[in-house]
Amino acid sequence: MEKLSVISSSPLFEMLSPAELARLAELARVQRFNAGDVVFEEGDLGDSLFVIVQGQVEVVRRQPTGEVHPLITLSAPEFFGEMGLIDKDYRSATVRAKTDADLLQLTAQDLRAFRQSHGDGFTFVVVNIARSLSARLREANARLAGKA
Template sequence: MVKVELAKEFPLFENFTEKELQEIANYLDYKVYPKDEVLFEEGDPGDKIFFIVKGRVGLYRPDPFGNMVRVAVSEEGTPLGELSFFSNKLHSSKGVALKETHALILTREGYEKLKEEDPQLAIKLLEEIARIIAERLKEMNKKFVDTTCFIWGGPKK
């Protein structure tokens, strides 16, 4: 029942009915990561989506000198690892809990089982994840345009 209650708090699941949440909870794992614990390494298989219910995860990549540099932070209420998961690629960064982090986890095995047993619910989940990815991309595009227009003096008229 813990997973259902946590899923209710997660924004991605806000459009799901109680019955759908109870069904999805059957396919989710739950884990608490202490501060500084590694969720995944760069180069690990993207075989899980982490739904960060509470906490923060830093994403790190090596710079040209081999120093690990934080390139992003995933806050509570956001999915993590979904791009590697759906592209079936290796993680391109290292994920580390910046403070105690509680996560619901959808494994590849769980997702395949969900698709087989309840394809409509799997589609709904996928659509919600796609919505979040689209919102992030739109935000990144806006930041890119704002930055490049500042650097270049804006679009030519």
């Protein structure tokens, strides 16, 4: 699948102009992962955002007992890894390919370059990340409330 069509289909990049979408496609790279491959691990320093092109990834956390606890499964055109870009902190979970997966990667450096050339578009992306995080927090709270 062409990078531009993946970026165009992601809700994260809605409201971007064709020129802004083309610039992001130019900056992004596609990474292939086989089922079971680790995309990043808990404790890694976050520096990239990923958009799922095809396949599924699973977000998991290792419990103090060593047991792996699945948190969520994501599919195209969802995205993940954005927290590492926002707070420049260590990853709080591990993401691994649940199936064979192609992921579009945008690094912090890529997004800085995008901000320099397309500041308004960058603002839209940040707002969409915040909306997504808010929705994910509401969903997590609802799941926790259901378990209580």
